[in-house]
Amino acid sequence: MAILTLDGEVAAGWARSRGIPVTDLAGLAGHPEVLAEVGAAVAAANERLARVQRVKRWRLLPAEWTAETEELTPSLKLKRRVVHAKYAGIIDELYRD
Numbered sequence: 001m002a003i004l005t006l007d008g009e010v011a012a013g014w015a016r017s018r019g020i021p022v023t024d025l026a027g028l029a030g031h032p033e034v035l036a037e038v039g040a041a042v043a044a045a046n047e048r049l050a051r052v053q054r055v056k057r058w059r060l061l062p063a064e065w066t067a068e069t070e071e072l073t074p075s076l077k078l079k080r081r082v083v084h085a086k087y088a089g090i091i092d093e094l095y096r097d
Contacts, residue, residue: 001094002058003087004038005065026062035060057094061087 008025011034015022020033028034038060046054065071070082084091 001091002042002055003061003083003090003094004042004058005061005063006034006038008064025064029060029062059090059094061090 006025006029011025011028012022014037015028015031015034018033020028020031022028038058042055042058063069065078065083067074067076071079071086073079
């Protein structure tokens, strides 16, 4: 299972280069071409992993994680408790499906 986010700067540039209108990160996270590209990246990453390590289900969130949104520390380390608390519903859904 994986919860993924887009890098705001990279995603906007990628979308512009493909003619996808960039309104905001949430709009990009739901765009079919973006979802297909992320899916392809997950599949490519899975090729380098052992079967038990592979990402089987994932969800692309409509927001970027930053220290300001509290998912990351100022040194950009993941705050697991915060992520679990904020996204418990999504995590449960990934495991339920």
